[in-house]
Amino acid sequence: MNVGLVIVSHSSKIAEGVCDLAREMAADVPLVAAGGLEDDSGVPLIGTSLEKVLEATSTADQGAGVVLLTDLGSAVMTAEMALEFIDSDQRSRVRLARAALVEGAVAAAVEAQSGADVDAVTRAAEAAIVAL
Amino acid sequence: MNVGLVIVSHSSKIAEGVCDLAREMAADVPLVAAGGLEDDSGVPLIGTSLEKVLEATSTADQGAGVVLLTDLGSAVMTAEMALEFIDSDQRSRVRLARAALVEGAVAAAVEAQSGADVDAVTRAAEAAIVAL
Amino acid sequence: MVEGSTSTLTTDWVVAWLRESARVVSEQRQYLIDLDRAIGDADHGENLDRGFTAVVKKLDDGDHPATPGAVLKLAAMTLMSSVGGAAGPLYGTALLRAATSLGDTELIGPNEVAGLLTAARDGIVARGKAESGDKTMVDAWTPAVEAAGTAAMAGASVAEVLAAAANAANAGAAATEPLIARKGRASYLGERSAGHLDPGAVSSGLILQAAVDAAGAQE
């Protein structure tokens, strides 16, 4: 049972692409995209959505916890809001990483693949900025 | 005439998504995706390709120069190789930024939109890591 | 200032406020887009129009909740999943905190109005970590909250408290023009952000004015 990752991006393409990329090195890590949003008619838009982040977080959590990674500032706000909505028993195993999205996600995925816990996975994501 | 950006990623989705995202704040900046590659039958693969980077660099250069941004290490190698292949008159106005891909691209695009030169655009990309 | 206004507001006022916000945001859609084009990504009007349209749709779909707080919470949740931009979590948190400040209260007097506006502003600050002068919607909300508090302490009516808040918000929004943005997308522009109104501060003025107009319509 590995820590999962949620990739919160303004763009669904970025979120999906980051999952594709990270999956290459982390076959057993739940990688869930929470990118973009849709208008009423289902047209994809650039932006973030609380609903998507909450759904993705529950999908990615197989019991070992979840680390959220975000792109721009408003994605961080949506993710922080999501943390407030997660019920308290899950909350203790969810982290928001302050990391470069693509670089951090790959590093975090590799760490999660090794069976590391949420804190170690978060540290791996955050260290990837420095290692750029 | 604005500095252009080339987004070099292992994933075509990431490269296109980053261009979509940056375009929102930089309507007049040439943003060109150089993501992924295709196999013989056109199936999209994760990886980078010199040919794509060279083509994207010439598309993005409208005379004011180009800044390349990359994701993982092998994308950096492909981009550095591209720099060696660019002919010498264009070479002087092409830069490779050491930046977080998504965050750096948005910052660089905003800077380019203001009419800044390649060095200022590169600095904006590289400063975006620090500002995370 | 609204003369002869009712002494307390009810759930109907909250519903009317949200509907009037939707109307004015839709009317000012292009203006807000243009403001955001100058120092952002040209979507603030679109974002808010989409978000408040979704709120109205929720209000139209069957019975809305009974208490003011519950309606505000419904609106908050809807905005947070439909606005898409920074305004989503910010206005969402604002309305959610306002809802929390009301609890099960059914009748909203002048002090409750001042209290819910303060809670809303505190929510925006908690969410976005902007300070006054950072050229954000906080620069509309903080003067609004101060004016509302002063009016409520002076014994003003709910309508007067709301009017004081809206006027101060609009003045605060106008005062964002010379500022350099230090939060949000506009901060990417650095000094080039000066000389433009902050879109979120302007929309905050519109939404607080909608609260005034909704209270007037309730009489």
Place this chain on the structure above:
Amino acid sequence: MVEGSTSTLTTDWVVAWLRESARVVSEQRQYLIDLDRAIGDADHGENLDRGFTAVVKKLDDGDHPATPGAVLKLAAMTLMSSVGGAAGPLYGTALLRAATSLGDTELIGPNEVAGLLTAARDGIVARGKAESGDKTMVDAWTPAVEAAGTAAMAGASVAEVLAAAANAANAGAAATEPLIARKGRASYLGERSAGHLDPGAVSSGLILQAAVDAAGAQE
């Protein structure tokens, strides 16, 4: 060591080397994939198979260039746009530098062989900035270059120089097993990268062995 080998190699050898590399890489595809699965992204065999297949296709399409250097350059360019992974720019740069070291030379003697291998290795180092012991293909190429240089200085034949290089590369590849990766994807694993062979070092051994076999076949 190949007995009675020719004293110089020609363009035909370069073509045979590339074709034999394609054959062995295709044969060892799954093995290289499995090595890369353990400490990378499970694509090294796929990447090289795709790249060398593209090279063979270029060689099959009409006449290939006349000089050894020009054929190496064609292969380099093809690898750089078709391999996709780190091995693309690395082997691409290696072959390109080898081509440059040959210039218009048509006949490759022992010293030219040692020289082109050195140039290739230097290209890999310039491109990837790995040092010996970083658990990369450099750990196969550097001993290969040293062995080739020693053999050439001692008056060995081209076939003997190549054989010395391939043997040293294979030994270097085997010696990557206990190392901790400090470059490339495997470096993400930190200490967990120990206990596995480096895929690029192993493929380098295969490719240098292909050079030996191609020289043997040329006799």
